Amino acid sequence: MYKTAADLLKPWGSRYTEFAGELTSWYRQNRKDWPWRSRFARDGDPFAVWVSEIMLQQTTIGAVLPAYNRFMDTFPSVHHLALATEDAVREACRGLGYYRRFRMMHEAAQVLTKNLEVGEPVNWPRDFVSWKHLPGIGDYTAAAISSIAFGYPKAVVDGNVERVFSRLFNLAIVPDMKWKKIFQAAGDQLVPSEAPGPSDFNQGLMELGQSVCIKGRPRCGLCPVSSYCAAFAAGTQSEVPLTKPKMTFEDVRVHLFIQEKRDRIGLLQRSSNARFLKGTWSFPSAIETDDGALLWETPQINLNGAREIGLVKHGITKHRIEVVVSLLDSAMDVAGMKWFTMDEVESKLVSNMDRKAFHLFQRRRLTTPLEAFFDV
Ligand code: SF4
Structure with a gap:
């Protein structure tokens, strides 16, 4: 083979x-x-x-x-x-x-x-x-x-070159x-x-x-090396290489807790042992285990009176993440929290997961006074 x-x-x-x-x-x-x-x-x-x-x-x-x-x-x-x-x-x-x-x-x-x-x-x-x-x-x-x-x-x-070589040599394989x-040796x-x-x-x-030589239907009419291409000659260019079996995803539930005080937002740093995004600035963050416990990615905080305001979805490699976004009561003190303006938060957050949660918070904040979330 x-x-x-x-x-x-x-x-x-x-x-x-x-x-x-x-x-x-x-x-x-x-x-x-x-x-x-x-x-x-x-x-x-x-x-x-x-x-x-x-x-x-x-x-x-x-x-x-x-x-x-x-x-x-x-x-x-x-x-x-x-x-x-x-x-x-x-x-x-x-x-x-x-x-x-x-x-x-x-x-x-x-x-x-x-x-x-x-x-x-x-x-x-x-x-x-x-x-x-x-x-x-x-x-x-x-x-x-x-x-x-x-x-x-x-x-x-890389993956693109593997596809080109699979077609040039008409190989019905999953690279x-x-x-x-073998492709590296041929390329060299x-x-x-x-x-x-x-x-x-x-x-x-x-x-x-x-x-x-794109995925699916390659644009062979524009190809400078079509005269070398065995798949083009055989008419199999859309069939090779074979498709990799679909990746299996792991579902994960992450909780992010947003707190605002005097127009500033509180952030903590994820620990160097965090499962995702080690060391990055984030809202207080935890992963929910199968039995509902929280494993903290940032220092643990007190959740008294936290209110859920919505969900966002995010993917990191093979993880399908559902992010539960909650508000913390502004009266509560969180040890170690650092405070940033809205603009500073935009630049501090590295991950799109955190940014999606922040944008959800900003949308909610426009339509509902934050105190209303706690009037229950
Ligand atoms: S002829 Fe078509 S299939 Fe072959 S290398 Fe060129 S673009 Fe790819």
């Missing part, structure tokens, strides 16, 4: 050396002018590429675009990021989710700038393996940054880790060895998967 990279490339014969040329010349004519591309073309700073690759992990380009510019305005260089507080990093990447990747990037920035004065040149890792030594950098990100910023010849393989290794044979070839090859492959 499994093949080798050589088995896959065999039908192409000597043409396999031309594949990269056709892909890269298509990319050069069709590349999109994303801000990270123009910034890197202008300044040549690998930091611009690194930030984009971290942000694009599991996040759409549409969501990354405004966040990227905000992040780069706040931290124009790796030195600025290294010197930032954790709170400032959280604020700069708010709304993107999966905060752990930015915590690791912050840590990596501190590793890279250790013992350097601000503005001193950074001794950037230049190849795939050296990038992988930094916190938070896996195979895909190391290949992307080292090829785009330094011209290192290592192919990127798994073994296939990923195809990637050109000289800059800017590796950068354009990898970005071409990514762009092909994002805009032409």
